[in-house]
Amino acid sequence: MNKTSTENLKVVTRFAPSPTGYKHLGNYRTALFSYIFAKQHNGSFILRIEDTDKARNKKEFEENIYETLEWLRLPYEKKYIQSEHIEAHKKYLHQMINSGHAYISKEEAKDGSGKINELVRFKNPNIKVSFIDIIRGTVEIDTTDLGDFVIAKNLDEPLFHLAVVVDDFEAGVTHVLRGEDHVSNTPRHVLIQRAIGAPVPQYAHLPLLFTTERSKMSSRKGALPPTHYRELGYLPEAMINYLSLLGWHPSDDKEIFTFEEIIERFDLSKVQKASAVFDEVKLKWVNKEHMLRLPISEYEEGVKRFISPELKKIAAFIEVFPRMIGTLRERLQYFGEIKEMETAGELQYFFMIPSYDPALLLCAPKMRKGKEEVTLTDLKPIFEKTLDLLAEINESNWNTESIKKSVWAYAEEQGRGLVLWALRVALSGKERSPDPFTLAYIVGKSSTLERLSAALKSIQ
């Protein structure tokens, strides 16, 4: 566990996004680390919507923040809306002006309108300030080149630097976890904290995340809002797991964790200082691992969500569906892939008799040696014999093993490449599919016999 010097204080962390765009995975990773840190210290995690930029705020972005936090299961103890605290901001603004820490500055508007604004600037004492950063250690920065920075647009419109400090102060925030892009803001915040008599919280500036192209993660440039992954059927616990591994590593080589295990083992002070690249390929692997750990009923539900109603309406669906889960588990990395399979026509044959060009029955790459010219007519006795063999299997004993056992010897004798390929195509109508025994088991005895008869008919 982390050792901090604030044992006597209740730990409060916060996530403070501005709804000016879709927040990306990098933002949610800082939210995740803030949440974990609070949990580890029996503290609380709060959400604050920083909506002081009226021109760029959008309700849909704000809604997306709630949705994503809910999906990722990062519950916040309290929610604050920054714009509802303007009175508090103004109170400290006046206090700072009265105490000489800030002053009103009449300046021409930058938008070229020629209008004169009454900005409020912080009177910079031009000193070196230092603060504790859990990841970087003590950071010291000279504030001289910061100048007298603006803290309010006018007496009624406080800006970011003031609002952040006042809100963190009033909410009792003890640990501020945020992106590395805020390191240079921190000395300003420390200056304001001193001016209003607020304690300096501990900071942790997390390295930024990059896309595979090594560009900064932003809602433009291909970085998708996290809810996109929800739509594709990714598991929130997998996303949490993957995100936690970006910049942090457990002491052993274990990589797949439940949320509880992560909370138990995570160590903020061991987080990497360098930026990390978000790799969707590894996320897929982590997601598959979590899918495999799901109870079978949840797995089935996950798959069902992505199968079209048309397919689900087919009479055979209810009976066949549970039997196909096993083969799906070997393939799917995220549930949405099932939809892609259906679109590609790789799902239908489980539930209905496929139609295909009979020539495909003969395309096996490894035909029996010494039989150079095989024709469709040669397949006739093969289907007849296979049909006989399979018909002998008792309905109650219809499973992958028994099917394999009944056909195997004959296939060896005739050439596996010939028999099994033909059998598989007759069942799936595809060049690529699960093996014929698994397929026969999944579609059931009667459908198997029906499909083989159909194949036999097609080559007469």
Next chain:
RNA sequence: GGCCCUAUCGUCUAAUGGUUAGGACACGGCCUUCUCAAGGCUGUAAUCGGGGUUCGACUCCCCGUAGGGUCACCA
């Protein structure tokens, strides 16, 4: 450009002066095999460069180089 931060396989990372530089994803090969997957075995692959300090540097220091952050009446 000023100030600040960072630098181990393609990617995520382990090794806080002494290891054959470890693991995972990805990639290759082999096995299995009727196809596609899955699975098993296995392989390729890294300490940015140059100087120091030291008996000994991935590790500490300096200088480069590269990448990033920031320099708003945004947050």
